[in-house]
Amino acid sequence: MKIIGLMSGTSVDGIDAVIVDIQNGVEDHDAVRVNVLQFATYPYPDGVRERILEISAPGAGSVEKICHLNAYLGELFAQAAIRIAREAGVELASIDAIGSHGQTIQHLPQPQDESGILVRSTLQIGEPSIIAERTGVTTVADFRPRDMAAGGQGAPLAPYGHYLLFRHPTRTRIVTNIGGISNLTYLPAGATPDQVIAFDTGPGNMLIDGLMREISGGTRVYDENGDDAAQGTCDADLLRSLMTHPYFTSKPPKSTGREEFGAAYLRQIHKEAGSCGINNADLLRTLTEYTAESIVYSFKTFLPNMRDMLETQTIDLLFCGGGVRNQTLMRAVQQRVQPLSIASVEQVGVSSDALEAIVFALFARETLAGRPANLPNVTGSAHPVILGKIIPGRSFRSLGGVSQT
Incomplete structure (x- = not known):
């Protein structure tokens, strides 16, 4: 067809x-x-x-x-x-x-x-x-x-689309889409539909893009290649605070969107950062690390045998969506899943975009x-x-x- x-x-x-x-x-x-x-x-x-x-x-x-x-x-x-x-x-x-x-x-x-x-x-x-x-x-x-x-x-x-496109008879795969919101699909080797685990992990590009629009006065709508975030330093205390959001510990099935991680939430974060003396470059880097941290936290918390598979490298981590073009974000994810290497869905023959x-x-x-x-x-x-x-x-x-x- x-x-x-x-x-x-x-x-x-x-x-x-x-x-x-x-x-x-x-x-x-x-x-x-x-x-x-x-x-x-x-x-x-x-x-x-x-x-x-x-x-x-x-x-x-x-x-x-x-x-x-x-x-x-x-x-x-x-x-x-x-x-x-x-x-x-x-x-x-x-x-x-x-x-x-x-x-x-x-x-x-x-x-x-x-x-x-x-x-x-x-x-x-x-x-x-x-x-x-x-x-x-x-x-x-x-x-x-x-x-x-x-x-x-x-x-x-x-x-369900990921199941149709990416299931593999012998390899376990996780497909992570980083759009405005990030979501993952866990496909065990030889998966049947009832074995698929999937849920929204939390913010993807939404907060990063929102901050870029805010600090540029609307002239820029995303951080190209993650270059601006690369100039900043992650604030560890703010990152820990952000990771206390109740969405991350709620069990799947779950989904989220702008209602939880949109403009109102960003204003709250920006206010907290300002009170702590965190500049825009460092806040941008912290939000980038926040997306990476929430994704990998979801891997390790809700997927079966995930920690063992990361250590033994018996799993394919495939990424797609606009977030794959943010090199600072992808490096942050990579650092959190070492020694396993991450890959784009392009490498298995499907266009990420x-x-x-x-x-x-x-x-x-x-x-x-x-x-x-x-x-x-x-x-x-x-x-x-x-x-x-x-x-x-x-x-x-x-x-x-x-x-x-």
Whole structure:
């Protein structure tokens, strides 16, 4: 199947778009084979990122703004799908489906009691009906709510994609994605879906990027290569204080996001650093080390036999996401897992930059095939469920054989 995957993450950098040709492995235990035909990230137009962050802040998003941006982002996601197909030299009519994650503006996985009903909620915008209408391609979107309806947290979802792509018959692997939030997927050798362990480890690039925007007056949105952090010194006392956050000791299944590690949390950290006389360079380095420390803490605390595997080097540590380009961050991780060496998913044949968009292309494929794509032991749902909502394209045929016109 040729599928376009679309997504925008917690960093709100823009729309990742990928067009892939997906094939099954030769044997049942083989990983799915994905040929990336084209990948690109299309930045949001000026001011859109700020508008998304505004409506994502607790108590800040009006109904009118959310309604309008849902439709506008649908147009932008549709444009991204059309553009990636054009750049790949592929006719849209030959695309089997589009899988769109959309843009999360609120994720509330902890149940809230409403008159005896436990309510979990999440909201991704980027209207899929507009994507299907503009492209003519059947679009699958809104993947999280079904898992939450079944009692899960709706996150992390990517581990099922990691299972399809990275499982190995003889090697244990951990796939760590460092986006705005960092998450890991533990795949024991010869893993079956019920053996996968996965959860959000805590902050990824979110705090680092937020501080860069703050200290640069908005002229810089990330620490390129980690060069600025490399000029600072980690404050050990502040790092110890940050690691007392209760999220780190809570047991999986668990997920987190901007609600816990976003702008309000960063303001609190910045205030604490200021009272201790910590300058911006040292704070940036400390936040970088904080991300590394929380990732490796999660390895050693929640994964079976992890300490032994690190010492005996019987495990592959694979990294992906924007964080792999931050060399200071990756060195900090490497120092904490010595003598084991870390690697990028590129080294096992999968594009790191495109991976998240690839995952949502895979989800579209699974949904259209009628296969569940959540992992109950990861999300906490009561049972496996088929994810997403299907918006028919022009070539879609119903069970009765009637074409969409």
